[in-house]
Amino acid sequence: MRKPEDTPMTQQNKAAAGRRPKPGDGSQAKQEQLAAFTSDNVARLTTNQGLQVPDNHNSLKAGPRGPTLLEDFILREKITHFDHERIPERAVHARGSAAHGYFEVYKSMSQFTAAEFLQDPAVKTPVFVRFSTVAGSKGSADTVRDVRGFAVKFYTQQGNYDLVGNNIPVFFIQDAMKFPDLVHAVKPEPHHGMPQAASAHDTFWDFASLMPETTHMLMWAMSDRAIPRSLRMMEGFGVHTFRFVNARGESHFVKFHWKPKLGIHGLAWDEAQKIAGKDADFHRRDLWEAIEAGDFPEWELGVQMIPQDKEHAFGFDLLDPTKLIPEEMVPVQRIGRMVLNRNPDNFFAETEQVAFHPGHVVPGIDFSNDPLLQGRLFSYTDTQISRLGGANFHELPINKGVCPFHNFQRDGMHRQTIARGQVAYEPNSLGDGKEFRVDGASAGFQSFPEELEPPKLRRRSPSFDDHFTQARLFFNSQSAPEKEHIIAAFRFELSKVEVPAVRQRMVDNLAHVDEKLARRVAEVLGINAPDAKAAAGRAGFRAHRFTMPIDESRALRMADTGNGSIKTRKVAILVADGVDSASLKAIREGIEQAGAQCKLVGPRLGTVASASKRQLDIDATFVNMPSVMFDAVLVPAGAEGARTLAANGDAVHFVLEAYKHCKAICTVGEGVELLATLGIGADPKAAPSGVVVAATPVTNLGDASAAQQVAQDFVAAIAKHRHWDRANVDAVPA
Ligand code: HDD
Numbered sequence: 098m099r100k101p102e103d104t105p106m107t108q109q110n111k112a113a114a115g116r117r118p119k120p121g122d123g124s125q126a127k128q129e130q131l132a133a134f135t136s137d138n139v140a141r142l143t144t145n146q147g148l149q150v151p152d153n154h155n156s157l158k159a160g161p162r163g164p165t166l167l168e169d170f171i172l173r174e175k176i177t178h179f180d181h182e183r184i185p186e187r188a189v190h191a192r193g194s195a196a197h198g199y200f201e202v203y204k205s206m207s208q209f210t211a212a213e214f215l216q217d218p219a220v221k222t223p224v225f226v227r228f229s230t231v232a233g234s235k236g237s238a239d240t241v242r243d244v245r246g247f248a249v250k251f252y253t254q255q256g257n258y259d260l261v262g263n264n265i266p267v268f269f270i271q272d273a274m275k276f277p278d279l280v281h282a283v284k285p286e287p288h289h290g291m292p293q294a295a296s297a298h299d300t301f302w303d304f305a306s307l308m309p310e311t312t313h314m315l316m317w318a319m320s321d322r323a324i325p326r327s328l329r330m331m332e333g334f335g336v337h338t339f340r341f342v343n344a345r346g347e348s349h350f351v352k353f354h355w356k357p358k359l360g361i362h363g364l365a366w367d368e369a370q371k372i373a374g375k376d377a378d379f380h381r382r383d384l385w386e387a388i389e390a391g392d393f394p395e396w397e398l399g400v401q402m403i404p405q406d407k408e409h410a411f412g413f414d415l416l417d418p419t420k421l422i423p424e425e426m427v428p429v430q431r432i433g434r435m436v437l438n439r440n441p442d443n444f445f446a447e448t449e450q451v452a453f454h455p456g457h458v459v460p461g462i463d464f465s466n467d468p469l470l471q472g473r474l475f476s477y478t479d480t481q482i483s484r485l486g487g488a489n490f491h492e493l494p495i496n497k498g499v500c501p502f503h504n505f506q507r508d509g510m511h512r513q514t515i516a517r518g519q520v521a522y523e524p525n526s527l528g529d530g531k532e533f534r535v536d537g538a539s540a541g542f543q544s545f546p547e548e549l550e551p552p553k554l555r556r557r558s559p560s561f562d563d564h565f566t567q568a569r570l571f572f573n574s575q576s577a578p579e580k581e582h583i584i585a586a587f588r589f590e591l592s593k594v595e596v597p598a599v600r601q602r603m604v605d606n607l608a609h610v611d612e613k614l615a616r617r618v619a620e621v622l623g624i625n626a627p628d629a630k631a632a633a634g635r636a637g638f639r640a641h642r643f644t645m646p647i648d649e650s651r652a653l654r655m656a657d658t659g660n661g662s663i664k665t666r667k668v669a670i671l672v673a674d675g676v677d678s679a680s681l682k683a684i685r686e687g688i689e690q691a692g693a694q695c696k697l698v699g700p701r702l703g704t705v706a707s708a709s710k711r712q713l714d715i716d717a718t719f720v721n722m723p724s725v726m727f728d729a730v731l732v733p734a735g736a737e738g739a740r741t742l743a744a745n746g747d748a749v750h751f752v753l754e755a756y757k758h759c760k761a762i763c764t765v766g767e768g769v770e771l772l773a774t775l776g777i778g779a780d781p782k783a784a785p786s787g788v789v790v791a792a793t794p795v796t797n798l799g800d801a802s803a804a805q806q807v808a809q810d811f812v813a814a815i816a817k818h819r820h821w822d823r824a825n826v827d828a829v830p831a
Contacts, residue, residue, distance in 0.1 A: 124199035124221035126499040134494040193229035194381040195448040198437035210341035212461030214253040233294025238373035239380035247333030259457040266334035273472015297593035306602035313568040319586035321363025329394035337470040340463040354399035360659035399429035412643035414560035424652035562641035574649040576656035578821030605632035664692030669727040675737025678707035687808020719747035734766030757829035761814035763789040787820030
């Protein structure tokens with residue numbers, strides 16, 4: 098006889114139950130489960146009913162030139178399925194790229210949280226991570242200026258836990274009530290549907306300038322954080338304050354961080370815009386290729402924990418999602434690591450159909466009263482119901498938990514579980530003669546029994562009123578080039594705003610962040626000087642200021658966050674007939690040993706002949722893989738090769754553009770001729786920052802140690818990511 102609790106359980110749930118990972122092998126649990134749903138192409142084509150298709154090229158007709166017959170059920174089935182292949186894209190975060198991996202905790206966190214997946218360092222919890230842009234449609238470019246989503250689904254043995262964050266630790270608005278307005282403002286303008294995937298237009302800045310609470314996040318969005326070099330080189334943040342609750346019911350407030358092993362790096366704005374045209378899939382490709390190559394991206398999970406009784410110790414409100422806790426005030430403890438090691442098998446089934454929800458929590462992790470988070474708790478399930486066609490989206494393979502689930506929810510569109518038995522209610526006594534009851538108050542997820550403060554009202558807490566102090570902290574914390582980039586970004590975005598009053602309002606607000614910043618931005622916008630007083634007189638402006646105990650936080654800048662490694666960095670080696678293959682080989686070996694990936698880029702595909710008549714295979718051309726696809730450029734020696742390159746406009750442009758984007762450049766011997774238009778000569782001592790100039794004799798053929806030195810200098814230059822302080826980059830035409 099079946100046990101009552103067996104009744105509604107599917108075979109797959111049972112299988113999952115029997116597969117409870119033993120310590121150390123948990124990371125496979127999701128992959129094994131997904132395997133049951135995957136299928137491979139086979140030689141024989143059939144209809145969806147399994148009938149063999151006799152001919153996949155011709156429909157059934159009345160005579161070879163006659164009309165197609167309605168009877169052709171094979172044609173109709175194929176076309177009908179095609180007609181319904183698309184589902185609504187996500188209202189925000191439509192464009193995304195994802196990967197599988199695992200998470201492991203470094204040591205038990207039982208002192209702070211009962212969450213099972215944070216207890217045992219031997220357990221690897223499977224994860225699926227989806228990165229996204231926010232504003233653009235599914236087919237928009239990867240490198241637009243935008244916030245990036247960073248959503249992690251942990252398939253734990255207590256149910257799925259979703260940490261649905263961004264690469265920026267604060268948000269534009271403080272209350273979910275304003276989310277539809279924010280999204281309507283940033284999306285393409287409704288009358289003409291432009292622009293795609295950009296905040297640089299009137300409605301966004303109209304809204305932002307009227308909502309000073311956006312100011313802190315605007316500073317981040319105008320920084321290089323919003324144009325990441327790679328999804329692998331971004332931080333992630335849970336944004337809201339959450340709670341850890343331990344087995345004794347004690348609570349700590351917690352902020353979540355993801356710290357990338359490769360450091361945090363951005364593109365140059367001109368580069369980002371060009372990549373959007375040259376390779377709209379730049380980030381997707383980068384993530385995919387890194388995983389395929391075995392260069393698994395890795396992040397450490399960090400937490401800032403604040404004891405329950407220290408909630409009001411900060412001046413600002415922990416519930417306000419426009420505020421962060423500087424790491425200098427509460428250090429980030431790194432408690433585990435996440436590795437992404439497997440690309441999805443099917444973009445639609447996995448990346449598109451995955452459904453995240455900040456309300457997917459496990460015992461030991463709870464919410465705070467952040468009003469933005471509270472609103473999100475409603476929104477996500479609701480959106481999946483319309484996006485994924487009904488309430489059964491949890492049954493889609495990518496969304497299924499790896500632990501058993503059991504309840505009396507039934508039926509609905511696309512239901513797949515075949516729930517057996519007579520009863521679908523609780524309490525019952527008919528479930529195979531045994532009463533089944535929800536286990537009392539102590540088991541399962543327990544909400545933290547926080548005491549609430551009445552009365553019920555529709556109001557913003559005055560503790561949310563300071564909109565500028567942390568915006569200023571962020572600006573003060575940037576390195577000099579990063580500050581310049583922020584100024585340039587505001588200038589660019591606001592110059593796209595057609596209504597001068599909106600531009601003016603925005604720079605008036607900025608004057609409350611930093612007078613000089615506001616002035617520099619206003620200078621190029623054809624408006625008056627920033628007027629701080631005018632801003633302060635406008636509706637929505639709050640005069641409250643809290644004091645921050647620090648003026649700057651180094652953790653808020655990206656500069657110097659690399660780990661000195663050049664692993665996975667892409668280097669173009671420019672070649673033409675007559676290139677000196679010996680110096681090329683020596684330096685290539687040096688940088689490849691350090692982890693760089695090199696491509697020979699030439700005027701055409703095929704081969705070039707070196708000075709010593711060796712044939713070298715070309716990987717890409719100056720045109721099909723322009724400089725913006727690379728982190729660094731090497732121009733080897735060889736008089737004839739250098740002359741040919743210097744006479745080729747695309748090759749010269751390649752090097753100058755890399756120079757403009759502050760990338761590491763290494764020229765050997767005559768290779769320096771490609772930099773001649775910038776007045777850069779063969780004197781290594783006079784080379785600008787990040788440019789390694791090696792005179793010919795030094796690397797001449799057999800001189801291995803000299804070549805090694807050049808390679809080392811080049812590696813050091815690449816490891817700095819970009820040389821933002823490089824002089825006269827503006828001299829290079831964009
Ligand atoms: Fe959201 C998707 C992150 C506020 C409503 N959000 C979505 C995704 C991420 C975030 C990463 C994409 C998940 C995926 O890859 O499928 N959202 C955030 C963060 C927020 C935030 C970090 C603030 C701290 N979001 C927010 C609010 C609301 C929403 C205040 C509504 C009240 N978000 C949604 C949504 C989406 C979504 C409409 C679109 C698709 C989806 O949920 O699954 O429900």
